[in-house]
């Protein structure tokens with residue numbers, strides 16, 4: 536298994552790049568795109584975001600959550616997943632969809648369906664592969680913690696700060712679902728309420744911390760986009 540930090544991610548990137556166009560065409564996967572992301576504080580897992588269509592904007596949100604927002608969360612949030620990420624497969628494939636027929640936010644797949652990753656490949660250097668799907672439209676409209684989400688929302692009056700808050704909120708949701716499904720991957724027997732409690736705690740603490748930091752930085756300036764009521 537490649538041991539240096541960028542090793543496996545680089546190997547996977549090279550592997551995807553080397554796959555002939557003809558093979559992809561035969562597989563009906565020519566409009567499939569892949570975006571790779573790694574957590575800055577650990578070499579693995581390498582997150583492979585599989586998306587459809589020309590615009591990778593949604594996949595970029597997931598990648599940003601892994602590569603940037605993860606490090607912005609309080610240390611206890613990251614520690615709560617340290618053991619899970621440690622035991623996760625070296626490669627975690629995320630099939631990004633618009634919706635799921637069942638209406639779920641995401642699922643762990645028992646069998647890897649994404650064709651380039653469905654079978655072991657020497658480029659993976661023996662790293663295991665796990666797979667999940669995330670339904671982006673559902674995540675966008677999901678109120679993870681209805682009372683808290685609304686309470687925090689009222690602290691930002693309409694404007695650029697509120698848009699920033701909404702974007703951040705969405706990325707924390709995506710990240711919490713990614714962690715939730717990874718938890719299922721490494722502990723298939725764990726009860727749903729235990730898995731959910733951990734991911735909701737992550738989301739809640741990450742978001743509260745974001746708002747507190749935003750408040751602290753804004754209190755030194757007169758920021759009209761920040762509601763006075765929120766400072767009570």
Ligand SMILES: [Zn+2]
Pocket residue numbers: 715719727730731
């Ligand atoms: Zn679950």
